[in-house]
Amino acid sequence: MAATMPKIDLASTPETDKFDKLLTVTSVGPYRLCGKVVSGFGRGSKLLGCPTANLDPTAFKDTLVGVPRGVYIGFAQISKGTVYKTVLSLGLNPTFNTQEETVEAYIVNDFPNDFYGQEMALLICGYIRPSEKFDSLDDLVKWIARDVRVGCNVLEQPTYKSFQSDSLFSTQSKL
Numbered sequence: 001m002a003a004t005m006p007k008i009d010l011a012s013t014p015e016t017d018k019f020d021k022l023l024t025v026t027s028v029g030p031y032r033l034c035g036k037v038v039s040g041f042g043r044g045s046k047l048l049g050c051p052t053a054n055l056d057p058t059a060f061k062d063t064l065v066g067v068p069r070g071v072y073i074g075f076a077q078i079s080k081g082t083v084y085k086t087v088l089s090l091g092l093n094p095t096f097n098t099q100e101e102t103v104e105a106y107i108v109n110d111f112p113n114d115f116y117g118q119e120m121a122l123l124i125c126g127y128i129r130p131s132e133k134f135d136s137l138d139d140l141v142k143w144i145a146r147d148v149r150v151g152c153n154v155l156e157q158p159t160y161k162s163f164q165s166d167s168l169f170s171t172q173s174k175l
Contacts (some may be wrong), residue, residue, distance in 0.1 A: 004076065025154045031124040032168045033103065035059025037078070037116050052089075052104040053078070053120055060103050064090065069101070073126040073151035075164050076107045083169045084109045087144075088124065091095045091131050106144070108152060121170075125163045126154060126168040 035056040069091025076086040088105040089152065092098050105122055128147055134140040154160055 025053070025126040025128055025150065027159070028072070028127045029124055030068075030074070030144040030163055031064060031067065031164070032166070033059050033063060033120075033122045034168070035120060037118055037120050039116060042156065052106050053104040053115070055105065055120055055122060057101065057103075060090075061101075062174045064103075065145070068127070070129065070130040071128040071147050072124045073128060073155055073160070074122060075155070075166070076105050076106075076123075077121040077169045078115050080113075080121075080152050080170050082109075083164050085152055086122070087128075087133065087148045088122070090124070093131070106148060107149065121168050123168050125160055126131050126151070 033055060035058065037053045038056045039054065055061050067090065070089075072088050072090055074086055074088065077083045085108040086105045087108070088103060090103050091101050093102070103122070105120070130149060134143065155164075
């Protein structure tokens with residue numbers, strides 16, 4: 001993840017607020033994953049303005065068997081540091097016709113440096129929507145922004161916020 005790349009526009013408007021309220025989040029799991037942050041396809045920061053931390057596939061291949069692919073919410077921690085809200089994609093990226101499954105977490109924070117090779121603890125606790133193929137990058141970016149707005153709001157609800165203190169995370173530093 002590169003801190004110097006642009007971020008997606010998360011500005012809320014009356015129109016986006018109305019649209020966002022139509023989206024429901026379903027509680028899942030929770031699923032707990034730990035593994036190294038690895039290089040992805042390089043699209044998150046450069047193409048979408050949404051840098052992601054990609055989890056090493058060995059950390060989830062056996063754990064997420066039978067779990068529907070799509071967009072999820074949860075919490076992430078890098079190298080036993082602060083626990084942050086995260087919105088993530090699990091599975092293939094149909095807009096880009098990828099053939100390998102990924103777990104790509106957009107951690108809601110501005111990081112000063114990349115953290116490839118560091119350990120990431122990831123707790124997945126809510127399902128937003130299935131993966132889908134978008135007609136344009138602009139459409140994809142709008143949906144990502146919506147997913148992040150809705151996910152961040154839902155993660156403030158007590159049922160979800162309590163996962164931020166899960167035993168998976170080994171420090172007391174919480175946001």
